[in-house]
Amino acid sequence: MYICVCKGITEEQLEKAIKPESKPSDVLKDLGVGDSCGICLLDAIERISKSNQTKVSKSKK
Numbered sequence: 001m002y003i004c005v006c007k008g009i010t011e012e013q014l015e016k017a018i019k020p021e022s023k024p025s026d027v028l029k030d031l032g033v034g035d036s037c038g039i040c041l042l043d044a045i046e047r048i049s050k051s052n053q054t055k056v057s058k059s060k061k
């Protein structure tokens with residue numbers, strides 16, 4: 001499923017771009033998510049934040 005229709009970025013592409021140390025703004029900038037209409041921004045930031053929390057907690061185990 002697309003997370004950003006304007007840039008054609010899928011949830012999978014977003015997930016792959018997220019590293020444990022990634023800031024949401026860096027991931028968005030790297031992929032161009034939110035650069036056009038911006039309607040995807042809140043959902044994308046939420047997904048990046050959740051993914052970061054999951055990846056950080058997994059890396060601490």
Ligand code: FES
Pocket residue numbers: 003004005006007033034035036037038039040041
């Ligand atoms: S849907 Fe992402 S910028 Fe428009």
